[in-house]
Amino acid sequence: MDVERTIYSVNDINQYVKAVLxxxxxxxxxxxxxxxxxFKSGAAGHLYFSLKDDKSLIGAVMFSSNATRLxxxxxxxxxxxxxxxxxxxxxxxTYQLLIYEMQQVGTGAILIELEKLKKKLQAEGLFDASxxxxxxxxxxxxGVITAPNSAAIKxxxxxxxxxxxxxxxxVFYSSVQGEGAPKxxxxxxxxxQKYPLDTLIIGRGGGSSEDLSAFNDExxxxxxxxxxxxxxxxxxxxxxxxxxxxVADKRASTPTGAAELATVDRRxxxxxxxxxLEDMKSAIVEKLHDMSDNITEISEQLKxxxxxxxxxxxxEIKWRKESLAxxxxxxxxxxxxxxxxxxxxxxxxxxxxxxxxxxxxxxLKNGKIISTVKQSEEESK
Amino acid sequence: xxxxxxxxEEELKRLDExxxxxxxxxxxxxxxxxxxxxxxxxxVKLSKLLKEAEEKVEKVVDIK
Numbered sequence: 100m101d102v103e104r105t106i107y108s109v110n111d112i113n114q115y116v117k118a119v120l121x122x123x124x125x126x127x128x129x130x131x132x133x134x135x136x137x138f139k140s141g142a143a144g145h146l147y148f149s150l151k152d153d154k155s156l157i158g159a160v161m162f163s164s165n166a167t168r169l170x171x172x173x174x175x176x177x178x179x180x181x182x183x184x185x186x187x188x189x190x191x192x193t194y195q196l197l198i199y200e201m202q203q204v205g206t207g208a209i210l211i212e213l214e215k216l217k218k219k220l221q222a223e224g225l226f227d228a229s230x231x232x233x234x235x236x237x238x239x240x241x242g243v244i245t246a247p248n249s250a251a252i253k254x255x256x257x258x259x260x261x262x263x264x265x266x267x268x269x270v271f272y273s274s275v276q277g278e279g280a281p282k283x284x285x286x287x288x289x290x291x292q293k294y295p296l297d298t299l300i301i302g303r304g305g306g307s308s309e310d311l312s313a314f315n316d317e318x319x320x321x322x323x324x325x326x327x328x329x330x331x332x333x334x335x336x337x338x339x340x341x342x343x344x345x346v347a348d349k350r351a352s353t354p355t356g357a358a359e360l361a362t363v364d365r366r367x368x369x370x371x372x373x374x375x376l377e378d379m380k381s382a383i384v385e386k387l388h389d390m391s392d393n394i395t396e397i398s399e400q401l402k403x404x405x406x407x408x409x410x411x412x413x414x415e416i417k418w419r420k421e422s423l424a425x426x427x428x429x430x431x432x433x434x435x436x437x438x439x440x441x442x443x444x445x446x447x448x449x450x451x452x453x454x455x456x457x458x459x460x461x462x463l464k465n466g467k468i469i470s471t472v473k474q475s476e477e478e479s480k
Numbered sequence: 481x482x483x484x485x486x487x488x489e490e491e492l493k494r495l496d497e498x499x500x501x502x503x504x505x506x507x508x509x510x511x512x513x514x515x516x517x518x519x520x521x522x523x524v525k526l527s528k529l530l531k532e533a534e535e536k537v538e539k540v541v542d543i544k
Contacts, residue, residue, distance in 0.1 A: 171519060237489040256538055264533035272538045283543075290543050324535075365530050368492070372523045375499050379516050382502045386509050 110189065117187035120194065126185035128340050130214050131196060132204065133157075135177040145435045146173065150181070150196065158195035159183070165199050178204040182213070183339070199340075214313055217342060220317075226345045232329050234349060236363040238297035240267040242328070244287045247272040250356040251304040252335070258358030263365055269294050275303040280313035285322060292327050299326060300357045301343060302333030314341035323347065333357035432464040450475045488526065495522045 120126055133150030139144055144163030149156050159181070161169075165436075173179065180203075220226065241259060245251045252270065272281045273287035287453040291299055297406055301323065303314075306444040313319070314334045323330055330346035333354045344350045351357035424430055429440065439447040440460045447453055454471050461468040484485040502512045 188505050235489070237492070260534075260536070264536055265529060267536065268538035271543060272540065273543070287543050290541060294541070367529070369527065371492075372495075372527065375495055375519060375523065378499050379502050379519055382499075383509070383512050383516060386507075387510055389505075390509065 109192070113189035113192045114233075116192075116194075117189050119189050119281040120185055121347065123185075128182065128184055128199075128217065130180055130182055130211070131157075132178070135173050135179055136177050137174050139174060140256075146198075148173070148175075150179070158193060159198055160186075160195055161198040161201060169201060171203055177302045179303070180204055182209070183460075191240065213342075216315070216317055217345070220320065220324075220342065220346070225321070231348045234329050234331070234360060235297045236263075236361070237267045238263070238361065240269060240294065241361055242269045242291045242294060242296040242298045242299040244270060244271045244273055244284065244291060244299065244301045245303055245354070246275045249275075249304055251302050254304075255302065255358045256302060258355050259362055261365075262358065263362035266362060267294065276313055281316035281319050284313055284316070285319050288319065289323055296328045298329045298331060298361045300331045300333060300355045300361060301347070302331075302351075302357055304354060306390075311341050316345040318343075320346055321440075330355045331360050395405075432462065433462070438462045450477050488529065491522050491526055495519055495526075498522075 118217070131150060133152050134151045135476050137155070137425060138146070138148040144166055146161040148159050148165050150159050151157075157303075174367075179201050181196065182200040183198040185194055186197040187194045201316045213290065224230070229460055245255070252272075255269065256270075259268055265453075271287040271291050273283040275284065287300070288299075311334060314332075320342040323332075329349070330347045331349045331351055332341075332344045333351040333356060334341050336342055349360055351360050359454050432438070438461070440462065441452060442445050442458050442460075445452065447459060453459060453475050455472050455474055457472045459470060461470065489541075490515075499514045501507055502515050
């Protein structure tokens with residue numbers, strides 16, 4: 100038998116490699132130490148370079164959103180520690196480090212602390228998949244913690260209202276960056292716990308040069324891990340993972356994404372209604388068809404049964420007629436027998452009924468014979 | 481804090497149950513018609529809920 104072999108495109112392979120590598124938690128949010136080389140600063144403010152040590156080299160990119168946070172100007176030869184995730188650039192079939200934070204060796208203490216905290220929380224099981232709760236996409240109430248007048252709150256509100264307007268929305272405003280942010284976020288979070296919410300969205304817009312450190316605050320992260328209601332985090336975007344994202348029940352990469360995870364879309368419900376009506380109608384029409392088929396069948400059966408009965412009765416009548424005919428004495432004469440009558444017209448069915456010299460009449464099929472008895476003899480038994 | 485006892489999800493479940501019951505060959509026509517009516521009522525009710533909810537405004541909670 101010929102085995103059909105799949106032929107992959109180059110892109111299939113690169114996309115697959117990307118998918119495999121991006122699933123590996125050991126390649127995410129890791130600390131890497133190396134020396135900067137091939138340093139280039141792009142027009143949009145993105146930084147492209149390599150990190151190398153005495154044995155090998157890896158490409159690296161730091162987008163402007165993260166690069167603007169740098170506390171030093173990197174140059175070739177700098178010893179650095181970076182916080183990064185491995186990323187596959189499918190277009191070229193290359194992989195590289197996507198750098199969130201970078202510090203010169205000796206000043207990397209904050210990153211090392213963050214990494215330690217992450218390991219500790221992870222070891223306590225706070226990131227475990229078994230802790231993640233399912234989202235009720237038909238929520239009665241949703242809470243939102245985010246910054247006032249932000250694109251994030253606008254996107255979340257617009258999308259929830261458009262998708263599932265039935266949900267009540269409670270907004271708990273808090274600053275999301277700067278000195279006081281961790282405390283404010285914690286207060287907003289604690290307040291939110293007093294409300295009968297199905298889901299709590301904690302979010303902020305991503306992509307700007309802002310600081311995400313508030314969402315790595317240990318107290319806040321621990322509190323969120325113990326949230327009464329399901330938490331969806333929407334902090335930063337795809338490449339900016341914070342500890343809140345790890346403890347949340349579900350992580351969205353944008354505020355709009357969080358609103359979409361939190362609710363069913365009413366258009367889907369309304370579509371579902373259409374299907375339900377269709378299904379119910381066609382089921383009933385089918386039942387009616389079945390019934391009319393049944394009626395036809397039964398009437399056929401009834402007709403057959405009746406005609407059988409009529410045939411039987413006709414046959415019966417014929418039989419009866421024939422037996423009646425057999426009993427008619429005339430028919431006995433027809434078959435060649437005769438009947439003997441005495442002078443007074445009695446049927447002579449016993450020899451003792453006649454005596455010598457009496458006149459008897461014998462009836463045959465075509466006339467009678469009148470005779471005189473000479474002698475009668477009884478059969479001896 | 482007011483509770484809004486909307487049983488949207490339960491109503492949807494009931495609707496799905498009705499559809500699958502009606503689709504069963506063994507259910508008599510009369511029962512089916514009754515269920516059809518119930519299903520239709522649920523759809524009307526939920527559609528109305530969605531429509532009426534459009535005017536809702538979010539509540540901003542004051543954080544002390």
